[in-house]
Amino acid sequence: MAKQRAKLVVGNWKMHGRLGSNRALLEAVAIGAGSLPEQVGVAVCVPCPYLAQAQALLAGSRVKWGSQDVSAHQGGAYTGEVAAEMVLDFGATYAIVGHSERREYHGESAEFVAVKAQRALLAGLTPIVCVGETLAQREAGETEQVVGAQLDAVLKKLADDAAKIVVAYEPVWAIGTGKSATSTEAQQVHAFLRSRLAAQGATVADVPLLYGGSVKPGNAGELFRQPDIDGGLIGGASLVDEDFLAICAAAGEVARGTVGAADATP
Ligand code: PEP
Secondary structure: OOOOOOEEEEEEOOOOOOHHHHHHHHHHHHHHHOOOOOOEEEEEEOOHHHHHHHHHHHOOOOEEEEEOOOOOOOOOOOOOOOOHHHHHHOOOOEEEEOOHHHHHHOOOOHHHHHHHHHHHHHHOOEEEEEEOOOHHHHHOOOHHHHHHHHHHHHHHHHHHHHHHOEEEEOOHHHOOOOOOOOHHHHHHHHHHHHHHHHOOOHHHHOOOEEEEOOOOHHHHHHHHOOOOOOEEEEOHHHHOHHHHHHHHHHHHHHHHOOOOHHHOOO
């Protein structure tokens, strides 16, 4: 039987949550993740004010936690910014960088995202680097050009450390719209990203490639069965414990090889 890469499912809570309601969600995810096969990693990227709560409720569980952004600066007079080292202070593992909402609403360029990825790595966090095209770019046939340039900026900046990142392909038109990319569309872009990573060497080729954009319990298995999709970055569905855990369970089934082994990674 062909070997499956390990799977990783990461929740992106965005600007959702309150101290009171977070508790039930975090506790449910921590308990539910306990029964997943060991080949499945689970994490939640929470708003920074809730990192301490995530640490308190998730420490000792299978679930890791992280932030949704980090500052490009190490520290200093940058009002409102949160340094990667501060995120690490709360035991975090991951930091999302370059989410399309940051690129669009905060004007973050590919080079600026690359600096943030480097900051996260230097602090000891694993950056989850998001790349993705808009609908107009897809319709103009520019998907590979766009995501390739976004990825290249990070690979160039990180050089020998490029193998230490996670990449998430998130087509902008699929985020929060209920309209996921089909598994074929997603796999095509993932295969392209994989080849771009592989051009940097064998260890970089194995960087986990997550898909994000309207992943739900109903489509997760089909997406995760694709040979170059190593898991998911989950927005809306990560706010509902049953849905998030069902997506994690789908990753578990694929990782265990109980479904879809035929198209697994050799
Ligand atoms: C996201 O914002 O990273 C995301 C994938 O959102 P959703 O799952 O809600 O489309």
